[in-house]
Amino acid sequence: xxxxxPVLIKSIEDKEAEVEIGGITRRISLQLTPExxxxxxxxxxxxxxxxxxxxxxxxxxxxxxxxxxxxxxxGE
Amino acid sequence: MRFITxxxxxxxxxxxISQIHHKSKTAxxxxxxxGGHTVTIFRYGIRQALPKTLEMVxxxxxxxxxxxxxxxxKAIALSQIPDVIITTFGxxxxxxxxxxxxxxxxxxxxxxxxxxxxMDALKIAEENPDKSVVFLGIGFxxxxxxxxxxxxxxxxxxxxxxxxLSLHKLCPPAIRAILDCGEVRLQGLIxxxxxxxxxxxxPWESVARDYNIPCVISGFExxxxxxxxxxxxxxxxxxxxxxxxxxxxxxxxxxxxxxxKIMEQVxxxxxxxxxxxxxxxxSGLKLRGxxxxxxxxxxxxxxxxxxxxxxxxICGDILRGVKTPTDCLLFGKVCTPEHPVGPCMVSSEGSCSxxxxxxxxxxx
Ligand code: SF4
Numbered sequence: 413x414x415x416x417x418p419v420l421i422k423s424i425e426d427k428e429a430e431v432e433i434g435g436i437t438r439r440i441s442l443q444l445t446p447e448x449x450x451x452x453x454x455x456x457x458x459x460x461x462x463x464x465x466x467x468x469x470x471x472x473x474x475x476x477x478x479x480x481x482x483x484x485x486x487g488e
Numbered sequence: 489m490r491f492i493t494x495x496x497x498x499x500x501x502x503x504x505i506s507q508i509h510h511k512s513k514t515a516x517x518x519x520x521x522x523g524g525h526t527v528t529i530f531r532y533g534i535r536q537a538l539p540k541t542l543e544m545v546x547x548x549x550x551x552x553x554x555x556x557x558x559x560x561x562k563a564i565a566l567s568q569i570p571d572v573i574i575t576t577f578g579x580x581x582x583x584x585x586x587x588x589x590x591x592x593x594x595x596x597x598x599x600x601x602x603x604x605x606x607m608d609a610l611k612i613a614e615e616n617p618d619k620s621v622v623f624l625g626i627g628f629x630x631x632x633x634x635x636x637x638x639x640x641x642x643x644x645x646x647x648x649x650x651x652x653l654s655l656h657k658l659c660p661p662a663i664r665a666i667l668d669c670g671e672v673r674l675q676g677l678i679x680x681x682x683x684x685x686x687x688x689x690x691p692w693e694s695v696a697r698d699y700n701i702p703c704v705i706s707g708f709e710x711x712x713x714x715x716x717x718x719x720x721x722x723x724x725x726x727x728x729x730x731x732x733x734x735x736x737x738x739x740x741x742x743x744x745x746x747x748x749k750i751m752e753q754v755x756x757x758x759x760x761x762x763x764x765x766x767x768x769x770x771s772g773l774k775l776r777g778x779x780x781x782x783x784x785x786x787x788x789x790x791x792x793x794x795x796x797x798x799x800x801x802i803c804g805d806i807l808r809g810v811k812t813p814t815d816c817l818l819f820g821k822v823c824t825p826e827h828p829v830g831p832c833m834v835s836s837e838g839s840c841s842x843x844x845x846x847x848x849x850x851x852x
Contacts, residue, residue: 416682416685418491418492441605441634443640444633444634444746444747445744445746453491455685457634458606458627459605459608460633462630462682462685462686465737469736469737470491470494472736473736473737474500477503477504477715478500478503480500480504480507482503483507484502484503
C-alpha cells in the first residue's frame, strides 16, 4: 500500500504536475514537494509527489555497487 | 536515469550476494517490516539467494492487513448511513470485516467508490454537495500527509461535506511493540523505505539505540534490498547497531519537511488498534480539534456490533512475525486471493498473498 513509483515531471501548473504513469497521462499534486521542477523524477504515492529523487545519490549508490561487484569477481 | 531498471541489474545483484555470503558468519534473524519489501524479496527470490546464516521474517508493514476488524466494521457501518458516499483506496474493498466487507456492502446498495487519490474524493464531494463523502484514511506515514493535504485543501476551498475516518498508523511505535514483546528475537531491521521518505532516518535512531539493533532503510528494488541486507550483516559482524540508509536517492535523514509540517498541522498522535497486536500507544493519528468537523468519527455517531475474527485465520500471528502463512491450515485451500479469508491474503502486500503468488515453499 505504500507502493510508490518514480515518474518524470513533464510540466507544472499551479501546484500540480503532469506525469506519465504506465502510458497514461495523469495530474498529480505537488503540495508535498513545492521544490519540484520540470525534468525531476518524483516518487508518486496515491496521486501526490512525496519526494524528489536525488540523481547524485542514485549515481553514488550505483558506483558503490559496481565496485562491490568488481571486488566480488576478483575474489573468485 | 529512470530510477528503476538501474536498480535491477543482475551483475550488481550477484556482487552483493557474494559480498553477503563472504561477510555473514553469525546466524541472525532479520525482519523486513514493510509489505512492499516482502513482495520484492519474494518476487526476486532473494531468500533463496541468501546464506543459511540469515533467516528472514516478514513484519506487519501492510496498512490494510493491520487494520483491526473493529475499525473495518466502523467503515462498513458508515457506508450504511443514507446519503453517505464512502471513498477508499481499492485495497480495502475486499477486506473482510467481522460480518461483511465494503465490497459486499456495495453489492447490496451502499455507495462505495474506489479512488486513486484523495483529490478524487474531494472532487466527488464537490460534485455531490447534498451528500457526505467519507474518505477511509488508511495508511502509514507515507499516506497520512496526502490525506492531511486533502483536509487542508477542503478547508481552503470551503468543502463542508468531506470527512475522513482516520485509521492511520505510525511505524516506529509498532516496531517498538514487536521488539518489546520479545516473541521473535530479531538482530536486524529492514526499515520501511517510503515511510522513511517522509519521516527520515532520525526516528529510527532511538530504536537502534534502545534495542541494540542495526536498522537500515531500504528502497524497493532488488538491489536496494540486497544492499540493505549487506549493510545489516556488516553491522552484525562488527557488533554495531546504527541507522543507515540503503535508499540514498529517496530518503534524506531529515525526511520530507513539508509533508511532516502538513501532517503535524492536521493530525496528532493517539492510541491505535493493530490487528494481532492490540492497542499500541501513540501509534495512530487523529484529527486535531481545529479540524474536528472533518472527522467522520465525530460527525457521524456509529456504534458497530462487537468485532470478531475469521475462524482459523492466523493473520495476527503472521503480522507479529511469530508464524508464517504456511502454518495456517486454511492457506491455499480455503483461503486464496480469489476467496480471501483474512486481510493478509487480500492485500497484494500481505504475507499470505506473497507466499501464495510466489510459491508456498519460500523460506523453508
Ligand atoms: S492464509 Fe488466509 S486465513 Fe490463513 S492467515 Fe493467511 S489470510 Fe488468514
